[in-house]
Amino acid sequence: MKPEKLWNLLQEMTLEEKIHQMLQLPNACYQQKNNLTGALEDGTLTREMIEQAGSILSVYGAKEVRRIQEEYLKHQPHGIPLLFMLDVINGYQTVYPIPLAQGAMFDPALSKELAQMAAKEAAVSGVQVTFSPMVDLVRDARWGRVMESTGEDPYLNGLYAAAMVEGYQGDSLSDPYSVAACVKHFAGYGAPDAGRDYNTVELSDRTFEEYYLPAYRAGVDAGAAMVMTSFNTVNGIPASGNRKLMRDVLRGEMGFDGVLISDWAAIAEMIPHGYCADRKEAAQRALDAGVDIDMTTGIYSEQLADLVRAGVVQESLIDEAVLRILTLKNELGLFEDPYKSLNEEAERQIHLCPEHRALARKAAEESFVLLKNDGVLPLSKETSVAYIGPYVNNREMLGSWSFIASTDTVQTFEEAAKAWYGEGAAVRYCQGAPVLETGTPISGLGSQTLPQVTEADCDRWLREAVEAAKTADTVVLLLGEHRFQSGEAASRADITLPDVQMRLFEAVCAANDNVAAVIFSGRPLDLRRVSQKAKAVLEVWMPGTEAASAILRTITGQCCPQGKLPMSFPYAVGQVPVHYNEFRTGRPLTPEVEADRFRSRYLDIPNEPLYPFGYGLSYTSFSYQPVTIDREEAQIAALKAGDALHVSVTVTNTGKVTGTETVQLYLCDVAASVVRPVKELKGFQKVTLAPGESQTVTFSVGFKELSFTMADGERGVEPGTFIAYAGGDSRTPNAVSFVCR
Numbered sequence: 001m002k003p004e005k006l007w008n009l010l011q012e013m014t015l016e017e018k019i020h021q022m023l024q025l026p027n028a029c030y031q032q033k034n035n036l037t038g039a040l041e042d043g044t045l046t047r048e049m050i051e052q053a054g055s056i057l058s059v060y061g062a063k064e065v066r067r068i069q070e071e072y073l074k075h076q077p078h079g080i081p082l083l084f085m086l087d088v089i090n091g092y093q094t095v096y097p098i099p100l101a102q103g104a105m106f107d108p109a110l111s112k113e114l115a116q117m118a119a120k121e122a123a124v125s126g127v128q129v130t131f132s133p134m135v136d137l138v139r140d141a142r143w144g145r146v147m148e149s150t151g152e153d154p155y156l157n158g159l160y161a162a163a164m165v166e167g168y169q170g171d172s173l174s175d176p177y178s179v180a181a182c183v184k185h186f187a188g189y190g191a192p193d194a195g196r197d198y199n200t201v202e203l204s205d206r207t208f209e210e211y212y213l214p215a216y217r218a219g220v221d222a223g224a225a226m227v228m229t230s231f232n233t234v235n236g237i238p239a240s241g242n243r244k245l246m247r248d249v250l251r252g253e254m255g256f257d258g259v260l261i262s263d264w265a266a267i268a269e270m271i272p273h274g275y276c277a278d279r280k281e282a283a284q285r286a287l288d289a290g291v292d293i294d295m296t297t298g299i300y301s302e303q304l305a306d307l308v309r310a311g312v313v314q315e316s317l318i319d320e321a322v323l324r325i326l327t328l329k330n331e332l333g334l335f336e337d338p339y340k341s342l343n344e345e346a347e348r349q350i351h352l353c354p355e356h357r358a359l360a361r362k363a364a365e366e367s368f369v370l371l372k373n374d375g376v377l378p379l380s381k382e383t384s385v386a387y388i389g390p391y392v393n394n395r396e397m398l399g400s401w402s403f404i405a406s407t408d409t410v411q412t413f414e415e416a417a418k419a420w421y422g423e424g425a426a427v428r429y430c431q432g433a434p435v436l437e438t439g440t441p442i443s444g445l446g447s448q449t450l451p452q453v454t455e456a457d458c459d460r461w462l463r464e465a466v467e468a469a470k471t472a473d474t475v476v477l478l479l480g481e482h483r484f485q486s487g488e489a490a491s492r493a494d495i496t497l498p499d500v501q502m503r504l505f506e507a508v509c510a511a512n513d514n515v516a517a518v519i520f521s522g523r524p525l526d527l528r529r530v531s532q533k534a535k536a537v538l539e540v541w542m543p544g545t546e547a548a549s550a551i552l553r554t555i556t557g558q559c560c561p562q563g564k565l566p567m568s569f570p571y572a573v574g575q576v577p578v579h580y581n582e583f584r585t586g587r588p589l590t591p592e593v594e595a596d597r598f599r600s601r602y603l604d605i606p607n608e609p610l611y612p613f614g615y616g617l618s619y620t621s622f623s624y625q626p627v628t629i630d631r632e633e634a635q636i637a638a639l640k641a642g643d644a645l646h647v648s649v650t651v652t653n654t655g656k657v658t659g660t661e662t663v664q665l666y667l668c669d670v671a672a673s674v675v676r677p678v679k680e681l682k683g684f685q686k687v688t689l690a691p692g693e694s695q696t697v698t699f700s701v702g703f704k705e706l707s708f709t710m711a712d713g714e715r716g717v718e719p720g721t722f723i724a725y726a727g728g729d730s731r732t733p734n735a736v737s738f739v740c741r
């Protein structure tokens, strides 16, 4: 429809018809199934609301979407199609690594391809909007939703946010395989006090601006069609009623003119927040803040018409919201074809096709991070090995948001290994332990109950595992969190592996010196005990549909690990929040003052995380020449005009196999009008080198890399000394200094 006709359509609608477009129904309203996320409101939705709501979430599948759209359009007086939205977080049917694992790839371009693949699979199943990418910056591994983020760095997160938006949306929302992206959760949701989900967020304006906002801005700049509000308060006001945040920052400063949707029931939650006295005030505050769609509460449909007739809210605010919703439906091409790309035959051809599985496996392999390796990996086919642990014969490797895909499509590690080793290999497979102690309360999206395991089972499994460990040359333990121990409403105060698995770990290590640990998790774990006794540690996150083949290929050297940590792994949970780009403090703990008690330090643990941001090993080794810079001084005025310094470093593969290294550039502003981080990631390049091969990598350092929000609130570069670091992780000492005047 020509955009100018949307206004005419709006004029034809009654006030109630307009308001119902601002309601998003939970899937239960059309399916009587249990709702998937959040708490369905207390049944306030009337038949009229259900028949005229503008959108619905968590309904998918070509046949089901067609059935509901046909039913819906029978009652829609203006032929306005229903909009279908869904959480496609890390794949639709072909599931790929969770976003935190994608961050470890240091490969936004690959994430763009993954998003394109997910959009294609989702579009043929009737999905028109995905509630992705989640771009919340995270620093607290206790928070379960770190698994949905790409990590602790604003620059890296911004690259991924843009890449995923572009991947989902393609060149045009009307393209058959495009879905609208929804950047979430605006804003600052990734910083809940104590890592407890839905908890209060308290950030300084500066921290908010410098660390938490950039990735949202990158997603908006990439053209995201939608933004979702967050559950938390920002400066004491819930995001969904925060006029300053939504109208001044999001729409004013960032220029976002798309649809703003609340998170699940977030408008109603302004009442328990203590910001609104009742549903009437909640409706008014949310509309005033510019929230266009109310996810599942019905408050808008219930309250807004009376508020307009009472002169409390302007109908023009409703018109602007509904026009944005109609514009999105129009840009998706739904007025021309409300069924757009949904197609059951296409579902059968596209879902889980070999090309998609291959892409998912490539991403999984790129996401694995080798944290330790004292020569025990890779395994040769001749090595006698015992594969032991709850992830040996387990299909639950998709992450907590993959309720759409069936685990029947996922091969177990044991199946993949048996196929590769063939008959007669000196290889054994043992369960060793359950994922969790029996009776551990666990639930999640597409909930499941844990298999009932008896004490006798556990004892037998442990005995068998120890016996197998005694006779094998090498043991590979496949251990990890349950997939529902991360994700929404999955905060953990203790971020170690489950006790039942640590008992297995200790028993196996007592029986065999050559132990490699493969770790499945949705967050950085406290791996201190594991790293002390295992000779190799490989973090595989939640790798998705092709987990088994990717892990097998990696531990047998058919491919070489290359992942780098997008989030610090703490030495202990007491360090959390821990992140590489911290401030120096007035009493920094440096080697020169290691013995000084009166420093910013702990009595009982080091300050450094166990494994830092940007860290990851390979099966080969890399050496770096001293980093160089093309000149030691730059004029700030010239930098503003586009001048740039060039920082170069030569990296050499000093090992015996080809490997891929992510060369990272960090900058430090030594002294400024506000304290600055000890270093900040400002660039990275992946290089693949054969044994003995070298490559010089050069980074451009200009105004964009050097500028920050100065004390006066302006963005700029201040005179002074800077340090450029270039190396294989955030701890690299390979540095050169320069001056800006």
Ligand code: GLC
Pocket (backbone or CB within 6 Å): 037, 038, 057, 087, 131, 184, 263, 264, 488
């Ligand atoms: C959930 C999540 C949000 C998700 C939405 C719809 O509560 O906070 O990320 O997109 O509800 O499922």
